[in-house]
Amino acid sequence: MSRLGEILSAQGKITLEDLTRALELQRQRGVQLGQIFVQEGILRPEELDRALASQLGLRYREKLPDTITLIHLTAPEARRCLDELVLPLSETELAVADVTTEKVKRLKTVFGDKVELIVTSRFQLLYHLHVGLREHLSHLSVYALASSYPHYSAARVIVGEQLIALYILTSASLFWLFLSPWSFLLAVNVLVTIFLVVSFGFKFMLAWKGSHRSVDMKVRPQDLAQLKEAELPTYTILVPMYKEPEVLPIIVRSLAELDYPKEKLDIKFVLEEDDHETQARARELCLGERMEIVVVPKSHPKTKPKACNYALQFARGEYLTIYDAEDKPEPDQLKKAYWVFGQGPRNLAVVQARLNFFNDEENWLTRMFTMEYSLWFDFYLPALERLNVPIPLGGTSNHFRTDYLRAVGGWDPFNVTEDADLGIRFTQFGYTVGVVNSTTLEEANTNYGNWIRQRSRWIKGYMQTYLVHMRAPLKLWNKIGHRAFFSFQFFIGGTFLTALVTPLLYGVFGYWLISGTDVFDPMFIEPLLYLSLLNLLLGNAFFIYIQMVGVFKRKKYHLIPWALSTPLYWLMLSRAAVKGLWQLFTNPFYWEKTQHGLSKMTKQLVKDAS
């Protein structure tokens, strides 16, 4: 069999210099020679496919017929088609993309000589797989988790046992309230106060642990220098988008700047079927061979996790990550994440990169948001990792082992904070979640209404996550251990509970301060009063202070004075929490879309990228 280089040289498609350079790159990157020719722009993909067909003695077909039907395929067969990138054209013909000698041998072993292998382009093959398996894959993307692991699905907001417990609790509370209102209110106050005190202590510990320098030194430049490009695995990058064509150039540019062999990137723009604007923009930008467009069929619920589940079925990478459309990840993030996977335990399933904002200076909201994110991602999450407890993943830049992700059922399309849920679910399955000291910059919300929509969705999602994983509290305790259970209560449960009770407590305090009333005295018996005072004085001050300290790792010192306005931000959080709670009952799966591209900085970035 002739070599590919010889064939292409003979055809005059490449020069000797091209071949020499490509061979050198092949040695460095450990990929197929043909991929390098395409990636370097020496060959067009179809030219490579033709040459490969010629090399392997196979037929090449540029365009596959539109009459192909795949309805008869079973689920495992469909999975195999996606994994192998093959497509049955008829009983005797099998279209195949990304051919290699090994792949052809393997397929011939499986199918024998009766089936003819026909080489085609990846684009053609994927297009027909999309079309042919559309209903099947769409169904899987919505119901895979609900059918495989129904107890982890948020498709049901509250299960029967929870309803019964809620009913008993509510009845008993009302009964108690009726019999002895003040003692009931006192009991509630005791619970809330103790919860807040412990929550304060827990957050203090997290801040303390997260402030240690070692959490920022997890992957050092010298560690990355040890990585050999030839050994790097294929990495899938999903970019789910919905009606945000204007920011597309930002992510395209960021992806182009990634320090990772381009041949090993499997980039997929995940677009909704009815999002014609973004689709058109993506085509306009000629995203090329290595950036695929996955169009998600219209179905309910229309959520990001569902879109990601759909795209996950086409993922070819050993590892997978997600970026939002306006994301600017650090160029070496994939390598860092891979290094962390290599150093971590075998059951390390996902690594969360840090998130922060590029438009922190824009207005008050972006400043507060930046401080909040800095604290969350730079202090809290690394501390959670240190404690070996569940980490709620952030919206983007979470790096998965693809097979582990599939093993736990992918994202929950009914959960509107599917990332947070997934972090906890991984722990329940016995996997661990880590963090990596690499940052992705995003666009902070600049608009109050947009922020409330986004935050109410997050808080609703936290409520969903809490309800899902607390369906069997004792089982959860046994599975993840007391420390992780405790952390789950205060980090997930505490987040929305605090947001809900804060305005009530402020209200009581404010009313008492202004009116001097003694009506609340029965609720504040002496020891409880001291705890409440601790919360009021120490707790509030601490949380403001920690916001100030949160920006230190990023040296955004100019934000420090703004931390004084944190209580105002808490009230906004409470407003969003109330909305989230309301939606949990009225419209639990509704995805409050966050509109991107509103920032002046984003517009500038788009301009630069374009």
Next chain:
Amino acid sequence: MRPRIGSALFLATFFFGIVAAGLELRERFFLPALELRLWGVQGPALADPLGFASYLSNAPLAFHNLLGPLMKLFGVESFFLPYVLILGTFTFLLAINLFRVEAMGQLGLRLLLITLCLSHPEALEVLTSNPLALLLLIFLWLFTKGLLEANAGNLGRGVLLMGFSSALLVLSGALGIAYALALFALVPILIRGDLFRESVSGGFLVLTFPAAAALSGLFYLGWLYHLAPGDLAFMSPVTLSLNFEILPWLPFLPLIPVLAMPWGRSVMARIFSLKTPVLGILAYVFASALGKEFSLEAILGMTAIGAGLEFLNRQQLSLFHLLAAVSFSAAAWLSPVTVHQSPAIRGSSWHALQAWVRAGVEGQVMILSPRHTLMTLGAPNRHEILRPGGVNFRQRLILGNFQGIGRLVVEIPKGRAAVDTLARYQERYFFSPPKGLQLVFDDETFRVYDRNPKMAAPRITEGPLSKGLPDPWRLIRDVFTGVLFLGGLLVVGRRSINSERNS
């Protein structure tokens, strides 16, 4: 700082803190009596009027024999000797450790210098003269550790530690506040990196916020419980009055750049680029807090240290710097300083007096300290008569001379009505007096007897080497101080000229 050294420091601090606390408790019971013994007071004359007979029987008399020579050696009174020894050892240990790290080239000499500042008699007095020494020790450890963390590149954790330490410090009272302010002024020089270059207001805010929050919390609690802040835990009674003088300093530093941006920022940046004036302010704050009759030489010495710091900040470690630092520190050590002791008491007499002041009752207060009781044996003119609310009264509060109160006699000439006013105002202390408080009441005279066993009287002392020196030796000391001071200036000046030439 290396973890082992940090841990050693922590353990040392912790250990000494525990010892200090234990000693403090012990002091409360038998040392005053021992002190009285040293003055030659014996038998019923000692025990009966003050009620220490039961404690005396337990006093370790062997310790007493050692006390006299040690007191003379260290130039401190017996009551404070254990603290001086312990904290002296601690600061020495700290200095040695820092010096070791410095010698390894990991830290700036500034840290060594600040340690020397902390071991200065004034600072040591603050630490040793107060029952809150444990709190101050924890502060010292937290602050130093925070500083080391910050300079080792762990700024977030360093600032956390320094912030918490500042909150603790202000809770320790007015001296703590003064000390905190002094340190806040120093922080821009001490912390490496670009925190203060990038945001002066942010830098100060992050360090002062915990302290401000702690103070606000105390004032809120005071308001809530109708108490003076001095009634609350950790607050020295002296704090109450001193706070009002020192509080304006707290918002001063962060507010200037915030309110007057951008020129305020540039002014602050300019000031901090000079640094030495900041040290002058620092010295003033120190001296103001430590006594009204502060020593000009001390301020000059501290300002000179500032000049030294300014150069040290920019240069590598060298013998010149070390010499300069040692000279300045020695000069500051030697310069005569007036120090007013301010051990806190939480005696009920203080509460009674406070209530009385707030009630605006006219009358006369006679303060009879145990020292006065003693002095009446041979010097009966040591009692003081003050009018509450009057200038003298305030001054005495500010000077912190009430800590030695052993017995308070309040005479109210206006009769029952005034007493009722007073009683309503602080009924807690008058109708349910705490243990140790005796209440004598009749139509004409209202008497509160407090038998607080802590018997430290206000006193004046000087730097240890100058204590009790005869006149010719004082001259020698002053000359020596001057030589050291000028020598330090010379060293810094020469270094400055050299560095200018080189640049």
